Amino acid sequence: MKKIFLVTVLSVLLCGHNSLYAASVIKKVAPSFWWASMNNPELQVLLYGEQISSADVSISSDDIVLQEVVKQDNPNYLLLYLNTSEAAPQTFDICLKQGKKQTVIPYELKQRRADAAQIEGFNSSDVLYLIMPDRFANGDASNDVIPGMLEDRVDRNDSFARHGGDFKGIEQHLDYIADLGVTSVWLNPIQENDMQGGSYHGYAITDYYQADRRFGSNEEFRTLVEQAHSKGLKIVMDMIFNHCGSENYLFKDMPSKDWFNFKGNYVQTTFKTATQSDPYASDYEKKIAVDGWFTQSMPDFNQRNRHVATYLIQSSIWWIEYAGINGIRQDTHPYADFDMMARWCKAVNDEYPRFNIVGETWLGNNVLISYWQKNSPLAHPRNSYLPTVMDFPLMDHMNKAFDEETTDGYGGLSRLHEYLSQDIVFADPMHLLTFLDNHDTSRFYRSEADTKNLDRYKQALAFLLTTRGIPQIYYGTEILMAADKANGDGLLRCDFPGGWQNDTHNYFDAANRTALQNEAFSYLKKLLQWRKGNEVIAKGKLKHFSPRQGVYAYERKHGDQSVVVFLNGTDREQTIDLSAYQEILPRTSARNVLEGKEVEIGKELTLSHRGVCVLSF
Known part of the structure; x- marks a missing residue:
């Protein structure tokens, strides 16, 4: 009950x-x-x-x-x-x-x-591992169905139903996660979603102070955080302030109609949140975009109501203080009231100066997402106080760049060079969350039927883990999980094989994975373990060269240490003259990170088709 x-x-x-x-x-x-x-x-x-x-x-x-x-x-x-x-x-x-x-x-x-205010947030030294709790692992079957809750079934054959994953399941696999080499775990929402259906994803909160009991109790969540910390892992918690679930008591029995937009009556948002930064947008369009509801089952809070604002702000601070989480990912950030969200970010930072928040800024280009970052000159004199924004445009470029043949100045890896050359629009490029995919997009890896896919996978991960920003990996990436958004969101959030006792395959165990899966896993693990604690990648400045012969080269440099990356964006072996790159090649020898050995740097470098070379000086 x-x-x-x-x-x-x-x-x-x-x-x-x-x-x-x-x-x-x-x-x-x-x-x-x-x-x-x-x-x-x-x-x-x-x-x-x-x-x-x-x-x-x-x-x-x-x-x-x-x-x-x-x-x-x-x-x-x-x-x-x-x-x-x-x-x-x-x-x-x-x-x-x-x-x-x-x-x-x-x-x-x-x-x-005593140290509550000094919680260490996630930053560019970290790699986030994104988990949807219902779909990762079931460690406690007794909480699969909770009597009295509205969705009272578990059906793993239904991609829209609950599958039974929980806190215990995640806790039991923390060693696996830590061994992979990531340093933080971002959990999709864990708060109560007592809805009629589709509650598995967590984005329709019905009680902001209660963990969903099908995942476990508040105390069990706090234990999960403590166990993660003991293994050197940070925890990032997904939160939603723009809207709640229609079964939330605050909506079913509203304190007053001005707790929700349009007095609690459903009006659909246009999803055109660029109106918030559009200097020419009409008042009408701004209001519908921001005050409109995400869906009819997710009523939109009126955050201009001071009581609503305080309620939401306090709920986030409560979870930070209670569980000791290290960060928050805020859902649908530009759909909410700019001033209230700025007040929230500032309030959290005032209590926890080293904490981090990343906002979901799903907008089409770097100018639009830069508007939402703290201290953005584009928003001045307004300030969002949001430290980190999600780099969706870079995700789009990466999903195209590693497919295309790179020519000098156009297509393929030239997309990445051109996009990064525009980082001047960001107040802080190192505080961008970078990713190949997440729970709302098609998975980056496609299928084993595409023979070029593993090369594409390796190049993309090498770039993601060596360029600027804070990388995020979606659970299952390491074992080549594939899904297309065209087949429904539920399939993007498939169960991790081996997370349930009766699973045919257990891919947490290397002995049960295919040779291709183990090749991908080992490759990603090598990069992640090398990146962990590497200040050159965490703090280093970025210098890059426009692609030549289809090869993109860049350097990360911190103090007297540097890392140089060469990516071949063509389907042909390329031998390049290194004379043009002498400013980023400080010595005649370096450590080849992927091969794990010292190599001599000559006058030329040969890269296999779609090859990757990571050199540490």
Whole structure:
């Protein structure tokens, strides 16, 4: 059953009363606890219960100030704003008095961890491994179906249904993930999605403070984070502020109609979020794009409502403080209110200066996504305060570049050279999330039937892991999982073979993988392990040359160390004259990273068709 707060009759002497009366049933207290000594001392506590708005509110604490009691149109809500600036860790009582009826809600301010504010976010030294929890591994079959939840079945033959993956399944494979060489795990949403169907993906949240119990409890999620940290892995949590699920109690029994756009009535977004940066966009088009709903089952929050904004901001800070996550990926970032999202980014950074947030900025070119990055001159005098944006345009270029034959100045790898040469539009190119694919796109690897595909795969991963930015790998990339978006999103999110006890194949184990899969796995692992802790790649400046004879060359340099990469973008063996590249070839010998040996640098370099050469000086 859903977890609700049943506030029983207690001794109410602490509230200044000396009688006992029947208590109200409080269904929600959000958040259910908080912490003392936060940088922002203001705390919003949302109370949800039958006809509670008429209550007189008091608190039993001597060092917490009840600043404001806000009633909503719906009598089932009260919003309390508390000032905790002088408060020590404690448990105090929130007291509601309605005539002779009195309700006491014990509330705890916890002691913060000493290093809580110093959580280390993900950055360009990291590689993120993206997992959809329902589709990775099932470690606890007992939570596959939770009585009372609306979607009450597991069917692995239905790509739209839940499959049973959970926190335990991920935890049981943390060694596999760490051994691969990635340093961070980005989880698609783990919060409750108590919806009628399609809840597996997690993007229709019905309780912002509750992990989906089919993945596990809040405590089990925190344990997963702790276990990941013990293995040197960071955790990035997917969040959604633009919209929630239609079964969310905040929508089903709205505090007031202005909690949602268009007063809670469905109006479809146009998905044309470039209107936010368009200097010529009409007010009408801006409103429909930003205030319109993503789908009818995902009502759009009115983030201009200060109570909504505070509720969402606090929910993210609660998860950071509670679970110790290292980053947030914010879904549909440009669909939300610019000013509110900027306020959120700043609030998180004020509490956790080393934390990182990446926004999903699915826009068509680098100018449009650069607008959303912190300190962008294109948005000035506005500032999004969003540290990292997703480089979707580069993904598009990579999905074409490694297919095409590269000619000098056109097509193939020339696409990458030309795109990167425009990085001047970004406030911070190193804070771009780079990727070949994710849970919303066709997988980069196609099929074993395409004989050129492994060469394409190897070149693309070498580029992804050596160019600027923060790389992300989609789970299953290492074992050549393939899927086309044209066949439906569910198939893009296939189960990892071996994550379920009755699976025919267990690809977590090298002994069960094909020779081709093991070749791909070993190649990616070699690159990832080499990249880990490599400051040249994490911090180095980028210098590149326009492709010659179809070969793209570039350098990453940090201090007196450098890495030089040569990519042959043709289907022919190429022998290139190295005289033009002397400025990035500081010595006559280097370590060939992929071959694992020292090599002499002569006057020429020969590359096989679609070949890759990574030299470390």
